[in-house]
Amino acid sequence: MSVIGSDRPPSRLDVLKQHVEHEFGSAIAQRLDTFEDGTFYVTAGGWARLLSWFVDFVVYLFCAFAGFVAVVLATRDSEISDNAALLTILGLLVGVPVLYGLFFGNGRALGAVLTGTRLVRAKNGHRIGAAAPWAMLVRTVLFPALIAAMTVGGAVDGSLSRVSIDDGATRRLHAAGFLRLDGYGPAGR
Structure with a gap:
């Protein structure tokens, strides 16, 4: 038996993907x-x-805009300098995603809830916890900046x-007994 399109023998993951395809279909097996x-x-x-990113980005824009309007209304008749108002607005651009992320340490921000996804640690699949504010800042502010930089040119290593x-497909996979690569299927198949 070999992997289709190559001469190498199948890895344990290749064999498992065949079992998963049989039980859950090719769409899940491919992912x-x-x-x-x-x-x-x-x-x-x-x-x-x-879609998850887009929903979170729209929430970010809405909250930042609401904060901007609040700052403008609060400072329109005050003696606050333009520099202080500008710094407050710049603080909103960074502070809003951090605050948004504080509420979603379980990896299920509004976009993830709507799409049935979850943001987890790549190391072990656990919740992102205290890293959620940073993750939300990266998703909403730095990711669009990265896309713009990549469009202009350049490469990013990391x-x-x-x-x-x-989330749902992963739960079904685990419920069927497909948990870990070292014991890769129901009853150790």
């Missing part, structure tokens, strides 16, 4: 992956990740510390 600790998960689809999973 099957492992965390660094060997636990299986199903990655969120591209459209689900994009590794993922968080990954977006299909």
